[in-house]
Amino acid sequence: MKSNLxxxxxxxxxxxxxxxxxxxxxxxxxxxxQLLEEGIFDLEQIREYKPRLAEISDLQRVHIGIPSIxxxxxxxxxxxxxxxxxxxxxxxxxxxxxxFALVRPPGHHAMRVVHxxxxxxxxxIEAIMxxxxxxxxxxxxxxxxxxxxxxxxxxxxxxxxDPDTLxxxxxxxxxxxxxxxxxxNEAGSPAALGTNINLPLLPGxxxxxxxxxxxxxxxxxxxxxxxxxxxxSAGQDxxxxxxxxxxxxxxxGYARLADKLKADIAVLEGGYSVEAALxxxxxxxxxxxxxxxxxxxxxxxxxxxxxxDEKCNARVDELIRQIGDLWTNRQKLxxxxxxxxxxxxxxxxxIYYDEEGISEEQVETAHYCKQCNGxxxxxxxAENTRFGSQSAFIVIVDQCTxxxxxxxxxxxxxxxxxxxxxxxxxxxxxxxxxxxNI
Amino acid sequence: xxxxxxVGGTFTDAVLVNNGIIIKQAKVKTTQEEVLQGILQAxxxxxxxxxxxxxxxxxxxxxxxxxxxTEGKTEPVFLAVMAGPGMSTKGRFPxxxxxxxxxxDHRGQIIKKxxxxxxxxxxxxxxxxxAAVSGKFAxxxxxxxxxxxxxxxxxxxxxxxxxxxxSGELNFVRRTNSAYFSAAVYNKFKEFIxxxxxxxxxxxxxxxxxxxxxxxxxxxxxxxxxQPVEAVFTGPAASVLGIEALDAPSVNAISLxxxxxxxxxxxxxxxxxxxxxxxxxxAGYPTAVRAFHMRSIGLGGDSRIRKTDKGFExxxxxxxxxxxxxxxxxxxxxxxxxxxxxxxxxxxxxxxAMRSLAEPDDTVEEIAEQIVLAAVTKIExxxxxxxxxxxxxxxxxxxxxxxxxxxxxxxxxGVGGGxxxxxxxxxxxxxxxxxxxxxxxxxxxxxxAVSRPTLTATLRVDTTEGYYIIPEAGIRExxxxxxxxxxxxxxxxxxxxxxxDKWQMEARNVxxxxxxxxxxxxxxxxxxxxxxxxxxxxPGILHTVxxxxxxx
Numbered sequence: 001m002k003s004n005l006x007x008x009x010x011x012x013x014x015x016x017x018x019x020x021x022x023x024x025x026x027x028x029x030x031x032x033x034q035l036l037e038e039g040i041f042d043l044e045q046i047r048e049y050k051p052r053l054a055e056i057s058d059l060q061r062v063h064i065g066i067p068s069i070x071x072x073x074x075x076x077x078x079x080x081x082x083x084x085x086x087x088x089x090x091x092x093x094x095x096x097x098x099x100f101a102l103v104r105p106p107g108h109h110a111m112r113v114v115h116x117x118x119x120x121x122x123x124x125i126e127a128i129m130x131x132x133x134x135x136x137x138x139x140x141x142x143x144x145x146x147x148x149x150x151x152x153x154x155x156x157x158x159x160x161x162d163p164d165t166l167x168x169x170x171x172x173x174x175x176x177x178x179x180x181x182x183x184x185n186e187a188g189s190p191a192a193l194g195t196n197i198n199l200p201l202l203p204g205x206x207x208x209x210x211x212x213x214x215x216x217x218x219x220x221x222x223x224x225x226x227x228x229x230x231x232x233s234a235g236q237d238x239x240x241x242x243x244x245x246x247x248x249x250x251x252x253g254y255a256r257l258a259d260k261l262k263a264d265i266a267v268l269e270g271g272y273s274v275e276a277a278l279x280x281x282x283x284x285x286x287x288x289x290x291x292x293x294x295x296x297x298x299x300x301x302x303x304x305x306x307x308x309d310e311k312c313n314a315r316v317d318e319l320i321r322q323i324g325d326l327w328t329n330r331q332k333l334x335x336x337x338x339x340x341x342x343x344x345x346x347x348x349x350x351i352y353y354d355e356e357g358i359s360e361e362q363v364e365t366a367h368y369c370k371q372c373n374g375x376x377x378x379x380x381x382a383e384n385t386r387f388g389s390q391s392a393f394i395v396i397v398d399q400c401t402x403x404x405x406x407x408x409x410x411x412x413x414x415x416x417x418x419x420x421x422x423x424x425x426x427x428x429x430x431x432x433x434x435x436x437n438i
Numbered sequence: 439x440x441x442x443x444x445v446g447g448t449f450t451d452a453v454l455v456n457n458g459i460i461i462k463q464a465k466v467k468t469t470q471e472e473v474l475q476g477i478l479q480a481x482x483x484x485x486x487x488x489x490x491x492x493x494x495x496x497x498x499x500x501x502x503x504x505x506x507x508t509e510g511k512t513e514p515v516f517l518a519v520m521a522g523p524g525m526s527t528k529g530r531f532p533x534x535x536x537x538x539x540x541x542x543d544h545r546g547q548i549i550k551k552x553x554x555x556x557x558x559x560x561x562x563x564x565x566x567x568x569a570a571v572s573g574k575f576a577x578x579x580x581x582x583x584x585x586x587x588x589x590x591x592x593x594x595x596x597x598x599x600x601x602x603x604x605s606g607e608l609n610f611v612r613r614t615n616s617a618y619f620s621a622a623v624y625n626k627f628k629e630f631i632x633x634x635x636x637x638x639x640x641x642x643x644x645x646x647x648x649x650x651x652x653x654x655x656x657x658x659x660x661x662x663x664x665q666p667v668e669a670v671f672t673g674p675a676a677s678v679l680g681i682e683a684l685d686a687p688s689v690n691a692i693s694l695x696x697x698x699x700x701x702x703x704x705x706x707x708x709x710x711x712x713x714x715x716x717x718x719x720x721a722g723y724p725t726a727v728r729a730f731h732m733r734s735i736g737l738g739g740d741s742r743i744r745k746t747d748k749g750f751e752x753x754x755x756x757x758x759x760x761x762x763x764x765x766x767x768x769x770x771x772x773x774x775x776x777x778x779x780x781x782x783x784x785x786x787x788x789x790x791a792m793r794s795l796a797e798p799d800d801t802v803e804e805i806a807e808q809i810v811l812a813a814v815t816k817i818e819x820x821x822x823x824x825x826x827x828x829x830x831x832x833x834x835x836x837x838x839x840x841x842x843x844x845x846x847x848x849x850x851x852g853v854g855g856g857x858x859x860x861x862x863x864x865x866x867x868x869x870x871x872x873x874x875x876x877x878x879x880x881x882x883x884x885x886x887a888v889s890r891p892t893l894t895a896t897l898r899v900d901t902t903e904g905y906y907i908i909p910e911a912g913i914r915e916x917x918x919x920x921x922x923x924x925x926x927x928x929x930x931x932x933x934x935x936x937x938x939d940k941w942q943m944e945a946r947n948v949x950x951x952x953x954x955x956x957x958x959x960x961x962x963x964x965x966x967x968x969x970x971x972x973x974x975x976x977p978g979i980l981h982t983v984x985x986x987x988x989x990x
Contacts, residue, residue: 014835019957020964026956029968032834033544037575038525039611042716042724050833053840075836243961279544283524298523300541300549 003047005290006096008083009035010051010103015076017355022244022272023120027104034279035286045290047096051083051103057433058085059123061131062158064428064435065114066380066390069123072114077123080105084129087265091229092137098289100234100266101125102282108152108233108269109179111351115360115382115390118353119150119179126233126267127158130165133229135431140164143227145218145261146171147254148235148269149245151182155233156196157349161366161376163192163334166225168218170199170210172238172245177203178354184322187330189366190337190345191373194330197221197323202315203246206308207253209316210238214260216320221327232263236271236281240305244272248308251277255284255294263289276301343368358385367409372402375409379422392424393417399431413438439492440980441643442887443480444676444880445473445500448698451883452480454488458981462488463880473502474633481641490642495944499650499676499886502630503623503669507721512622516566518559518590519614520552520573520582530611532618532723536562538571538586546578546900546907552585563593568624570617572601574610577909578898584912597624604665605717605726606896606909606972612717612726619720620667627666631659646942648891652718653728654679654711655892655977658941667727671718673882674702674732678711679889680881681853683983685873686710691849692821694864695881696856698740699756703820704732705828705845710978712845715831728894731828735820739771739856743809745795752813762788768795771856773809776802780859814864821847821868849873853881876984884983891943892977894951897930901966902958908933923955926971934975945975 011028018024035041041048056070058081065072080103087099107126109119116122126144133139144159146152146169159165174180188196199213222230236242238249258266266289271278280299287294326333337345344367351360360382367374376396383389393416395409410427417425417438425438440455446468454462464483469475477498506512514533521527522541536559540552552573563569569590576583580602587598599620601613631649638647648656650672662669677695686709687693693711695702705712711730718729740758744751752770760771762783768791774780775788792802795809828845832838850872852861858874865872899906901921907914911933918925931948938945952972957964 009832010839011834012836013954013956014837020959020962024959026959029956030544033608034524036608037544037610039530039609039724040525042609042611048830048832050830051839075840079836079839275545280523287525293526293528296523296526300523300543 002094003096004045004098005286006047006049006087006090006099007041007286008049008051008087008099008101008103010079010083012076012079012104015074015105017117017120023105027272027274028102028278030275031102031278031282034283038283040283040286043290043292045292046286047090049086049090051079051086053078054081054085054128058128058132059433060428060435061135061430061433062127063110063112063114063123064392064394064426066382066385066392067387067424069114072116073122076105079103080107081123081125081128084125084267085132087267088129088133091264092133098262098264100286100289102268104268106269108146108148108155108235109150110154111157113362113378113380113394115385116353116358117355118351119154120270120355121154124154124158126155126231129265129267130231131430139228141225141227142166142229142231143168143222143225144231144233145222145263146233146235146269147238147257148233149237149242149247150178150235150270151198152233152269153179153181156182156186160196161189161192163195166195166197166221166227168197168199168221170201170213170218172203172247173200177245184319184326187326189347190334190341191366191368193334193337194326199319199323201247202309202312204248204306204309205312205316206240206248207250207256209308209312210249210253210257212313213316213319214257216316217323219260224327229265230261230263232258232261232266233269234266234285235269236278237273239271239273239277239281241273241276241299242271248306250302250305251280251284251297251299254281255288255297258285258288259294338368356384356386359383367405369402369405372405373400375401375405377409377412391422392426393422394426394428396428396430398429439488439494440887441484441493441496442883442885443477443496443498444673444882444886445477445498445502446673446882450476450480451880452484453880453883453887454484455884455887455983459984460880460884463883465880474637477634478637478641481637485641493643493645495645496638496643496647497650497656497886497889498634498647499672499882500630500669501673503627503666504671504673506623506626507619507670511626513568513625514566515618515621516563516569516590516595517614517618518554518569518571518586520586521610522549522574524574531614532721540573540582540586542573542575542579542582544575544578546575546903548579548581552582552589554586554589559593563595567596568621569595569598570601570614570621571598572610572614572617576602577606577608577613577896578907580907580909580912580914597621602909603912604667606898607726609726612724615720615723616667616717616725616727619725620665623666627669628663631662635659650676650886650889651892652730653713653892653977654730654889655975656889657891657893658943661941667720667725670720670727671729674704674734675730676882676885677702677853678704678730678732679885679979680883681851681875681885682711683884683888683979684881685851685875686982687849687851689848690846691851692847693851693853694817694857694861696852696854696860697738698758698855699736699738700734701737701817701856702732702734703817703824704730705824707845712828715828731824733820733824735816737770737813737816739769741770741813743768743770743773743795750809750812752809752816760788761791768792770809770813771859773806774859776806777810779810779863810860810863813860814867817864818868851875888979888981888983890946890976890978890980891938892975893934893937893943894972894974895930895934896970896972897926898971899926899969900958921969923953923969923971926969927973930971930973934973938975943975944980946978947976948973949976
């Protein structure tokens with residue numbers, strides 16, 4: 001019998017950033033206790049899967065690690081990325097309708113180029129799963145809805161040039177919370193303009209505001225985009241009890257959202273109220289995804305819950321209008337921007353790795369081509385990494401890159417190598433998950 | 439001397455084991471109407487000419503509880519649950535529960551005290567003599583369950599089972615179902631063990647009588663009455679222990695007990711049978727009852743053979759005996775006889791049986807081969823499912839993922855009447871060596887005779903709360919400073935040994951089955967720790983047994 005929901009549960013009880021860090025070993029302990037006590041894994045609607053280990057090549061379809069990705073990760077990262085891939089297989093093979101990778105360590109702050117750990121993340125487990133879905137199953141159009149309270153700047157970074165990946169993130173306004181980004185004007189590079197949707201909410205926004213936003217703009221955009229697969233970056237720190245953020249969403253609010261979204265695959269992200277929120281939010285999401293009754297999943301302690309302020313809905317309404325306009329006009333905006341920038345488009349980024357105090361400067365250039373999707377080049381220089389100062393020049397191609405572009409990309413890499421400006425010169429072939437050291 | 443009695447669906451077996459040797463064995467037909475008749479008959483055979491005083495222990499394994507459950511011959515139970523917020527309990531219990539007020543959270547804090555609406559309880563309890571109470575997270579704090587039990591006792595229930603006393607492990611639904619089934623079979627079980635005790639005493643035996651549990655351990659009759667649900671599925675458990683006594687495999691192995699109707703399949707590792715990852719299912723409901731990782735499939739020597747579009751189908755219906763020994767329809771045994779895998783009865787009649795299933799241009803051998811292949815494939819498919827199920831143990835750490843838990847069989851062991859013909863064929867197909875131990879015909883009774891007593895308990899402490907609890911014992915005690923793993927092990931092991939002493943169980947050592955320790959953090963400061971410990975009186979067999987084949 002086909003189950004409604006596959007669960008990959010990997011609490012990584014032996015992985016932590018430090019013993020009292022929010023990302024500590026018992027983060028999912030109370031969630032496990034709740035799920036076991038409810039008898040969740042005995043339900044015929046639910047099927048349990050064991051995570052597998054991802055390969056380095058799975059990671060390198062997305063990431064370029066400096067000096068190499070294998071020197072930056074721990075084995076736990078291979079399990080959490082592998083867990084997402086297991087979830088993808090469960091859905092794509094038709095064994096289950098939907099899947100939830102309830103795994104850690106998380107990933108949505110990890111960008112394409114990785115120098116270390118930022119926002120508790122080293123590798124972007126959703127992005128690795130997306131690359132796997134495309135490579136193995138030929139899925140093209142994918143939507144990622146990020147319900148974590150923090151802006152998923154890593155996911156945004158990775159899919160910024162990809163018009164086939166719609167990234168929608170609602171989060172607490174970046175002026176009041178890490179990582180400080182995620183504003184509506186960060187809408188995607190010219191070729192993908194409008195497929196990066198940021199919805200910054202005022203602190204204190206609760207179930208009412210979040211659902212108003214979902215019904216008013218997220219649902220219509222999803223319906224219009226018609227993705228083959230919907231992924232939920234299921235962070236749970238919009239919860240009213242979360243110690244790192246200031247929102248007012250409840251377990252019911254999250255469960256109803258999961259019910260409406262009907263994501264094909266959900267992946268756990270943040271959420272650090274390990275006792276008061278996670279056991280209930282996860283139970284709620286699981287039941288909703290399994291199409292079961294979640295109406296009685298209520299936090300025993302709701303003393304910290306405040307009614308949301310009037311201003312929260314006003315912000316929501318403004319976003320619905322603003323983003324609605326962007327979405328409606330996105331094709332025109334994109335072609336105008338492309339016409340304006342000519343053969344290439346660049347952006348300069350200053351990236352801070354909060355966990356390790358690394359500062360990175362990056363220039364990323366998209367090279368356009370009439371025959372193919374073009375290629376990317378990245379110049380990166382980082383201070384204060386585990387490996388001291390690091391610099392690299394990277395060119396990125398994939399299976400769609402035409403022969404002429406491939407040649408141009410390699411030539412550029414060789415030219416940069418000769419300048420001896422860079423410690424590393426890499427060519428990433430995304431389709432192979434291969435990184436060539438020039 | 440040890441006396442083992444196994445009351446099976448078809449036969450009642452008894453063996454007398456002395457110094458590791460079967461000195462007497464009996465196999466009589468199980469008397470369905472009057473089970474005790476069969477037991478007495480078997481006892482009379484093995485006891486004749488033996489010193490009764492030399493018998494130091496009697497162990498009975500029986501399907502009586504299982505049968506009562508499968509045949510629906512149980513009594514109505516008043517089930518009161520305190521589910522609190524969370525999943526809906528609809529359809530998860532065998533009976534409509536009364537939903538009482540009361541809730542404990544995952545840390546063991548009482549969020550809401552237990553209370554009932556007396557009028558509704560009175561109405562729902564009418565005509566019921568037994569009850570079960572169960573609360574979510576009661577294994578973290580039993581107060582609500584205990585209070586509810588006191589309230590129900592006042593209502594007049596004779597026996598009330600509590601979910602958290604059955605198992606200290608998490609899974610509220612399984613604990614609830616276990617408490618329910620214990621209550622449902624309580625009176626029937628009480629009557630049965632009374633009769634067993636009487637019949638043993640009537641033959642002049644004074645030794646302690648114990649009963650086998652599904653996890654292969656024994657427990658004195660009186661103690662068993664505290665948790666009757668644990669006495670279900672003891673038949674297959676006895677067979678597994680029998681194999682352990684007669685010929686425990688030292689490598690990863692699969693044992694197959696091929697009877698007339700069914701084949702029981704069990705897994706082995708390092709000389710011991712593997713326990714299932716989860717508790718047994720009873721009448722389709724998951725419980726907390728520990729059992730071996732086993733499957734029973736409807737396939738045996740007397741299985742019916744049917745021709746379908748997809749080839750031959752063997753079982754699950756039983757039509758035996760084989761035509762070779764006078765049966766009316768072709769059976770699996772006939773196919774095995776026709777192929778020369780076994781030799782009993784009239785081989786000519788077995789060939790006739792095959793002929794009756796054949797097309798004009800098929801040979802008898804071809805048909806028989808196809809049938810045996812169908813049977814062997816059915817077993818192989820079940821084994822594959824069991825391996826998949828076994829491999830699905832939870833993985834909580836990176837280490838769990840890397841080291842893996844995969845079960846790879848290296849050997850097959852066949853017991854039971856149908857094994858000598860069928861299992862070598864299966865072994866050849868799977869490319870594994872095979873062994874058919876001597877004495878396999880009465881393996882169940884042997885297993886019962888020599889199995890060790892077991893007892894399992896858990897201890898949990900949350901040092902910020904300042905108490906430890908042992909739910910199985912109903913104990914909640916204040917902790918001293920510096921509570922550590924060693925302290926936890928001492929306390930729990932002492933309690934288990936104390937129980938063993940109280941029930942005069944010949945306990946071997948106590949072993950740790952699970953241990954977890956986590957810090958508790960509040961506002962970036964470590965405030966204490968949570969320790970969870972599970973221990974058991976080590977199960978297994980008292981000693982190995984040398985079998986001998988005896989004609990019945």
